[in-house]
Amino acid sequence: MDRFMRIGSVSLDHRYVLAPMAGMTDTAFRRLVKARGGCGLVVTEMVSSEGLVRGIDRTLEYAEYTEAERPVSIQIFGGDPGKMAAAAQVVEAMQADIVDVxxxxxxxxxxxxxxxxxxxxEPAHAARIVRAMTAAVDIPVTVKMRAGWDDGSINAPTVARMMEDVGAAAVAVHGRTARQSYSGESDWDLIRTVAGEVAIPVLGSGDCVTPGQMVERGRTQVAGVLVGRGALRNPWIFQQAAALASGRAVPEVSLVERGRFLLEYIDLLLREGLDESRGFRHRAPGMAQARPPRPARSRERWVVNKLRALGSWYTKGLHGGSQLRTAINRAESVEALRSIISLHFLEPAGDAVA
Ligand SMILES: Cc1cc2nc3c(=O)[nH]c(=O)nc-3n(C[C@H](O)[C@H](O)[C@H](O)COP(=O)(O)O)c2cc1C
Structure with missing residues (x-):
C-alpha cells in the first residue's frame, strides 16, 4: 500500500515526506512542494529549543508555517530535557501536528x-529528553536519527527501541553515521533492521533521488520515505512517486514549469513578513503581531542568498546547469535573478522537458 500512514494521532495522505533541511525547507519552499502533491508531511528546518523558549524572533521565524502545509512537523534541537520539553510545548501551542527531535x-x-x-x-540522556517531551505534550513526538556516531558505534536499532519505550510515535533513520556526514551511501539494510525492531513507524532517509527509488524503498518494511536533496533538485518528485506508485504515468516537468517554480519562490520569499492576507500563519504565543518586516534592502539580500542556496541543487543535471548556477551566484538583485530565470527557462523552446 503506497498511500496513507499514521504517526500517532496524525494521518498522512502519502508515505513520502519532505525531509528537514536547514536553510532550505522554509515555509515558502514547503508550500510550493506541498502544492504539487504527493507529499504526506513536511518538516521545518531544525529550530533551536533555546531560541523557541526564549522567544528569539529569528528562531520563531524558522518555526512559522501556514495552514496550506498541514500536516506539518516542527523539528527542534537541543540537549536539555527541560528546555526541549518547554520548546515542545511552544510547538504544540503553535498548533503544529508533530514535534520532531x-x-x-x-x-x-x-x-x-x-x-x-x-x-x-548518550542514548540514556536522549531518552530522558524524549521522555520529558512526551510527558509535556499531547502531539506526537518523533525522532530523526542517524545510523550511529561512527562505524564502531552503529546503534540506531538500540536507540530506536529506547525512543519507542519513552513514547516516541515514530523514528526516521538516515542510514549514515555522523562521521560519514554525506559521504558513502545511506544503509537501507540497517534502516530495515530498525523497522524490524520496533512497532512504531520507521521512516527511511538517504539517497532517494528518483521517484522509482522512493517507491521501491517505500515498499519494504519501512512505513515511509524521507526525501531531502532529491526534492531540492526536483520538487515534483513526490507527485511523480505518487503517480508511479498508483500505476499512473509519471508527469514530466517542462522547463517553463521549472522556471515558474523559481519565480514563485522568489515572490513568496519577498512577501514573507509583509503580506498577511495569505491565510492564517501559525506563530508562537506572544507573536500574535506580525514581525517587523526586514528592511527592503536586507530582505532583497536574503532572497538573493536563498536563491543561491536552492540554485546550487536545483540546477544540477539541467542542460546548461553549471552556467545557470554561475549566473545565479553572480546575481546581486532580485531583478537580475528574475531575468536570468526567464532567459534560461521561459524563453527557450517553451515545451522542452528539463
Ligand atoms: C542542506 C541540508 C540541510 C539539512 N538539514 C537538516 C536538518 O536541519 N535536520 C535534519 O534532521 N536533517 C537535516 N539534513 C539531513 C536530511 O534531512 C536527510 O536526512 C539527508 O540529506 C539524507 O537524505 P537525502 O539523501 O534524501 O538528502 C539536511 C540535509 C541537507 C542536504
Whole structure:
C-alpha cells in the first residue's frame, strides 16, 4: 500500500515526506512542494529549543508555517530535557501536528552542545529528553536519527527501541553515521533492521533521488520515505512517486514549469513578513503581531542568498546547469535573478522537458 500512514494521532495522505533541511525547507519552499502533491508531511528546518523558549524572533521565524502545509512537523534541537520539553510545548501551542527531535546533525556547533547526533552517543540522556517531551505534550513526538556516531558505534536499532519505550510515535533513520556526514551511501539494510525492531513507524532517509527509488524503498518494511536533496533538485518528485506508485504515468516537468517554480519562490520569499492576507500563519504565543518586516534592502539580500542556496541543487543535471548556477551566484538583485530565470527557462523552446 503506497498511500496513507499514521504517526500517532496524525494521518498522512502519502508515505513520502519532505525531509528537514536547514536553510532550505522554509515555509515558502514547503508550500510550493506541498502544492504539487504527493507529499504526506513536511518538516521545518531544525529550530533551536533555546531560541523557541526564549522567544528569539529569528528562531520563531524558522518555526512559522501556514495552514496550506498541514500536516506539518516542527523539528527542534537541543540537549536539555527541560528546555526541549518547554520548546515542545511552544510547538504544540503553535498548533503544529508533530514535534520532531534532531538526533542526526553532525555539525560540531550543534553536536558539542550535547544536541544533534551527539545524543546518539548518550542514548540514556536522549531518552530522558524524549521522555520529558512526551510527558509535556499531547502531539506526537518523533525522532530523526542517524545510523550511529561512527562505524564502531552503529546503534540506531538500540536507540530506536529506547525512543519507542519513552513514547516516541515514530523514528526516521538516515542510514549514515555522523562521521560519514554525506559521504558513502545511506544503509537501507540497517534502516530495515530498525523497522524490524520496533512497532512504531520507521521512516527511511538517504539517497532517494528518483521517484522509482522512493517507491521501491517505500515498499519494504519501512512505513515511509524521507526525501531531502532529491526534492531540492526536483520538487515534483513526490507527485511523480505518487503517480508511479498508483500505476499512473509519471508527469514530466517542462522547463517553463521549472522556471515558474523559481519565480514563485522568489515572490513568496519577498512577501514573507509583509503580506498577511495569505491565510492564517501559525506563530508562537506572544507573536500574535506580525514581525517587523526586514528592511527592503536586507530582505532583497536574503532572497538573493536563498536563491543561491536552492540554485546550487536545483540546477544540477539541467542542460546548461553549471552556467545557470554561475549566473545565479553572480546575481546581486532580485531583478537580475528574475531575468536570468526567464532567459534560461521561459524563453527557450517553451515545451522542452528539463
Ligand atoms: C542542506 C541540508 C540541510 C539539512 N538539514 C537538516 C536538518 O536541519 N535536520 C535534519 O534532521 N536533517 C537535516 N539534513 C539531513 C536530511 O534531512 C536527510 O536526512 C539527508 O540529506 C539524507 O537524505 P537525502 O539523501 O534524501 O538528502 C539536511 C540535509 C541537507 C542536504
Amino acid at each position: 534532531n538526533m542526526g546533525c553532525p555539525v560540531p556547533k550543534i553536536a558539542k552542545h550535547n544536541a544533534g547526533c551527539s545524543l546518539m552517543r
